[in-house]
Amino acid sequence: MKRILPLFLLAGLVLAGCSKSAETSGGGSAKKLTIALLPKSKGNAYFVSVRDGAQRAAQDLGVDLIFDGPTDTDPAKQNELVDNWTTLGVDVIAAACENKEGISTALRNAQSKGIKVITYDADAQTDARTFFVNQATPDGIGHALMDEAARLCAKSGQYAIITSTLTAANQNEWKKYIAERAADYPDMKLVAVRPCDDQKDKAQSEATALLSTYPDLKLIMAICSPGVPGAAEAVKQAGKAGKVKVMGLGLPNENKLYVHNGVTDSIILWNTEDLGYLTVQAAVALAKGTLKPGDTTFTAGKLGTFEIKGDNILLGKPFIFNKGNIDQFNF
Amino acid sequence: MSAAPAAAPRWKAILFRHETLLLLVLVAEWFYFDAVGARFATLDNTFEIVRHHVEIGLLALVMTPVILTGGIDLSVGSLLGLCAILFGKFWRDAGLSPLEAGACTIVVGALAGGLNAALITELRLPPLIVTLGTYSLFRGLAEAITHGSDTFTGFPSSFLALGQGHWLGLPAQTPVFVVVALGVWLLVHRTTFGRGFRAIGFAPEGARYAGIPVERRLALAYVLTGMVAAVAAIIYTARLGQARADAGTGYELYAITAVVLGGTSIFGGVGSVHGTLLGLAAIAVLDDGLVHARLPREAAGVLTGVLLLLALTGSVAPKLWAARSKRRPAPPAATPPSPPLPTP
Known part of the structure; x- marks a missing residue:
């Protein structure tokens, strides 16, 4: 028995340690x-x-x-x-x-x-x-995106949308409500909708193409989360930060850098x-x-x-x- | 199964058995969680513990003969995932009844186990490497078949009852577990196959010279593992009501932990099925008890590790101390605990 005693003591100590923390967290x-x-x-x-x-x-x-x-x-x-x-x-x-x-x-x-x-x-x-x-309801998201886009453009100018795929159900649902709200801003003109397949680099190349095709573009709205940093990178590399605004749906951490650099203006999500x-x-x-x-x-x-x-x-x-x-x- | 010196009294031999110590740990765990946690030692909760650990338990049971031969099977968790989605495919896409789909799945499990066995016995590759390969292969196939996103669900309730229902008051999957446990116990402890497994683990060449068909015994162990992994996959699917490619992720390590905690030497040759069952129970009670004691889940990993290391230390410590007290130099650390020679 002597030989095993230390092991039991050790096991007892481990268990005693646990019981203490259990009491403090589950007490009362x-x-x-x-x-x-x-x-x-x-x-x-x-x-x-x-x-x-x-x-x-x-x-x-x-x-x-x-x-x-x-x-x-x-x-x-x-x-x-x-x-x-x-x-x-x-x-x-x-x-x-x-x-x-x-x-x-x-x-x-x-x-x-x-x-x-x-x-x-x-x-x-x-x-x-x-x-x-x-x-988040689809109408809540769609309306918030459009309102914020109009605010950033002072309610007039060309804008483009980057989605994940042209067929994704949630994306199309959001686009429907974006379009619904866009009726309130007659001077905002949607020039293109591009898919990025939920990939940041694809979003970047699509955004680069948009920038050269539409020189008067005022804003890129990305409605899938990899799209926002992708578009921001394209705008930054084209040297158009501030001139072409970037906003969209995404996670704060992925976009912090671009927001602080003044490339991306707003990220929309829920609190x-x-x-x-x-x-x-x-x-x-x-x-x-x-x-x-x-x-x-x-x-x-x-x-x-x-x-x-x-x-x-x-x-x-x-x-x-x-x-x-x-x-x-x-x- | 530590062999006590012949001179020691019988009670001492029983007390210092690995299984006895593990049983004490299990009892200690039980009373501790009953004291600290709420509604832990209730019949309902005991059944939940059983229900949640049947799949890992099945894998641990058939892992025991594999480890007894000195081998290992890292592919069981991945195979569970592959079998789960194939079961879903057979049922939903091929239109088979759950019973037929289950039978097909078990055949697939046997074939997958056969692949492991063939690579190990024919090509003489180390089981660790072979099953590391099939570990990736099986999971990869499961992901490829479902494109990582397809989920099988909507199974008939008569099938779901196997995982969620009750049978004579017990969780419905209990009889399957009991049958497999009895079968494996008899195989390992009451047949010449079992002695063959130990002999192979103890000394493969010796076993060959003793006339044991080493290749066939090894193949049996791995094919059995594949088949039971398929059974576990079916029960898992019934319990969750869905089959996805990530089913059973990490189960191989749980199963190996239960076997080793149960006193089976990872070098092969020594171990028991009842030890595995005790090891499994020790992990399962810990896993469940922590939630009832409102301790964070992460603690399960830490405590399982501590338990495993304590058990391993406990199993070699008496020998080391005995050797030291006789003022002899301690045996080299790498020597596995010597088993009793298998008797023909």
Whole structure:
């Protein structure tokens, strides 16, 4: 026995170390609501900023927040976490779904055990959750893009659009609403729509071609995320920074450099921290019964009132990242 | 399976067995998570643990004979992915019933295992290299067939019940696991095949001279692995309700960890199937318990590593101390723990 004793002591130490951290993180959870927030992947900077917003909401409301998600690419991990939370008996599960069909099974099972389920960022099948916190509607995105483009051009001039492919459903949906809003700006003239196949270098060569074909071009709008830095690189290399404006849909980090160099003017996306904040607010309200199916508005603490369309809680207007605020975001 | 000196009392021999120590660790884990975590030691949760680890468990079970022969199979996780999407193809695109599609998938698994076996026995290539190659090949094929984006879903609920339903109150996949576990245990511990595996792992040339058909035994181990990986793929698909090319990513390492934690020497020759089951349980309980203790998931990796290193240290430490206390020079570190000679 003497020989084995040190090993047991060591194992005991390891376990004791764990128990301490468990007490501090899970302590005092007697009657507090517990909200489990599932990201698509845990290390992704996008979801890290969602978590920051979610933690603020959890603090404001005095609830326990569990934020955990896959750290590798195994698609089964999201399901396993949901199953674990189901047996753990959390009050609400809020999930961003990597695999719509796959995870819906686990979410439905959670619902059958009396756990409330909502989704955010990426929806599950509609019968597997009560609400979807929808971060961006196509009309919201399309209108915001066009409004910002018109603002940058002082409402008049030629502009071109770079899309991912000419057939992509989401891109065409957005283009439809861009066109709808463009009717409000009669002096804005769309001269070309070019595909970039979701590749930055293709976007760059397309943008270069646009610059030489249309010498009076005032703005390039890229509506797929690799398109924005691609177009910016082309404008920069052509020495037309400032003369031809670049804007579009994208992630702040990919575009920070160009925004600071004065090549790209605006990046449009949603505020991910607000997404996390709204999700936790909605989760808690659902658990407390203050948010019910059929409601048409929802008031989320400091963020104010949000519209509910059917079973979608709308985050509302997209967020515009520019030189003034882009450094506050890291994703 | 550490062989105790004949002079030591019997209780000591049992206590210092690797399996006994592992069982103690498992019990400690269980009580710890029950004390710290909420609703951990419930029947519901125990069944969830079983449900989540059947696929990895199946892979670990058939990995045991492979490692006993001194080999390794790194391709099982990738093969699970390939079989999952082929199962989806057979069902959706070829219009087969889930039962027929499952049978075809198991044939594919056997062929894939046969490919490993052929390269290892005919070309005499090291299993590590061969299966590293098929590890990329199988995953690559799965991605190529689906173009990385096709997902198979919408399976009939009668099929999904295999992964999500219950059978006599138990998770529906439990009987499959029990049957495979019993089969592999009997194969390894109660047949001449099993002794053959150990003999090959202990000394391949010696085994050949002893009249063991080394090539055929090796082929059996790898083909069996391929077939069971296909079974695991079918259960995985039923559990998630979908098949994608990234199914089972990283499962090969989980399976190998369970086998080695269970006391099977990576050099071959020594080990047991019940050890593998205990190793698997230790990992599974850790993985699940952390969520119930509300510890971050990343901790599972760290603690599994610590557990594995402790187990390995625990299995060699008594020998080293014994050697030292007799004031003899310690044996060279590279020597694998010597197994009892296989008796014919």
